[in-house]
């Protein structure tokens with residue numbers, strides 16, 4: 370039995386927020402989680418062939434994209450939390466609990482995606498421990514994101530500790546800063562999983578490490594804008610307007626940097642099509658089988674619309690910021706999906722005599738199967754359930 | 770010792786005997802090909818022809834698939850052969866994306882029968898025990914046959930004798946002698962993977 374004072378201290382973090390109307394989201398999460406879990410179990414029983422539409426031409430499909438989508442957003446959130454701590458930015462510190470809970474939930478969602486994408490998820494932990502290959506970038510990516518999950522779990526504990534002492538505050542600042550460093554490192558290393566690949570020229574190089582980090586931070590800001598609008602049903606309290614406006618500006622800046630990254634990557638490749646710099650992939654994006662995704666999903670949804678909404682409202686309208694955040698998140702998903710698929714255009718060209726026959730057709734035949742979408746839904750379910758129940762029972766806002 | 774192969778494109782008639790010999794010896798399940806012949810149509814009727822190019826794992830000296838494998842399931846043995854240890858493979862497929870030659874295949878379900886609507890035959894059943902689900906597999910130059918001093922199945926079966934196999938490190942081997950006389954080229958050599966499979970021009 371707890372006494373009065375510990376009750377009060379516990380109630381500073383654990384409560385039942387009557388005014389926070391997030392149960393519909395949490396219940397959506399539960400339904401998504403159950404449907405997704407059924408798909409996951411069926412995949413474990415039947416194997417990838419019956420549930421996924423992967424092929425030798427496109428061995429990495431939707432789930433690698435959704436993995437990148439989730440974990441890069443988590444990195445971005447950790448980055449924003451880290452800025453709060455590093456620069457004592459009160460606008461971000463105010464929502465620090467929310468950031469940590471969200472980053473943790475999104476990262477968990479990401480882990481479900483890679484887990485289901487693997488042919489043998491259970492072997493992963495064992496062989497990564499007993500015989501890790503440290504020259505494989507994917508090993509480091511796994512290690513860094515696992516560390517990130519632990520750091521976020523620890524930070525979660527620190528920020529939710531009732532009656533935190535001065536020392537706890539200092540510790541949580543240090544841990545938050547570490548989460549930022551490891552989050553960014555992990556995102557850049559995920560970029561290097563592709564950047565280290567010499568077989569696929571579109572992937573090769575340092576470009577995607579940068580792009581992943583920048584677009585991930587932008588996604589973190591977008592996610593916070595969107596979720597705040599969900600939590601308050603479009604009426605974000607004025608005490609948070611400075612925070613939201615600052616996030617809107619961060620998002621717009623991120624999109625601005627992305628425009629540069631896109632422009633020069635595309636120009637450099639198109640200008641020298643013979644240089645084996647991924648011209649076939651860019652062609653597929655600009656005018657080939659992925660062009661609707663690219664122009665509609667990436668350019669319109671990840672760049673033009675959200676940027677327009679933030680600029681036109683000078684980042685002051687909470688509702689518009691929430692909408693811009695939502696649109697960016699959808700666009701951000703396209704940036705990852707297109708990237709993963711375009712990069713796998715069949716290698717070869719002239720040097721691979723005989724390659725011109727069916728390989729493009731096989732490549733273009735990749736459309737995610739419903740099983741893959743359901744596993745992605747599992748990821749969304751994990752996020753919605755974990756995050757919105759946390760909103761309901763935890764005190765996620767504090768004064769400073 | 771570094772095993773290697775020469776494929777003489779001037780001799781290859783595109784008969785796919787290698788494809789079948791590979792399947793028959795290794796018992797690779799349906800849709801899994803370790804040895805393939807790519808076919809390109811050239812020209813227009815009546816001046817048309819097909820141009821075959823056999824491909825298989827190139828057993829690259831600087832193998833990107835081995836570097837990319839997180840668990841060490843993909844490894845290179847002392848004879849230069851690149852293997853996959855199926856028990857260690859977690860099915861992450863990074864090796865497939867790292868390989869420019871399409872040499873690796875992922876098995877995402879139970880092996881299927883080659884005969885539509887029929888169960889797997891007894892032979893298939895026995896052969897399929899070598900393949901586990903959820904992992905990647907690939908050509909190993911028929912390492913089991915090499916141990917018994919036999920040539921890889923595709924080499925032994927080629928009716929046009931378009932495939933020559935041997936030790937690239939031994940200056941006296943047939944492969945080395947041919948490569949001194951005729952310049953063989955490797956596919957996608959600019960990728961820098963140093964394949965052990967050489968092609969002689971048509």
Ligand code: SF4
Nearest residue numbers: 826827828829834868
């Ligand atoms: S051809 Fe592909 S699978 Fe074979 S060694 Fe080279 S990279 Fe590895």
Ligand code: SF4
Nearest residue numbers: 838858859861862864
């Ligand atoms: S799929 Fe298997 S062999 Fe290929 S990189 Fe992953 S663990 Fe290694």
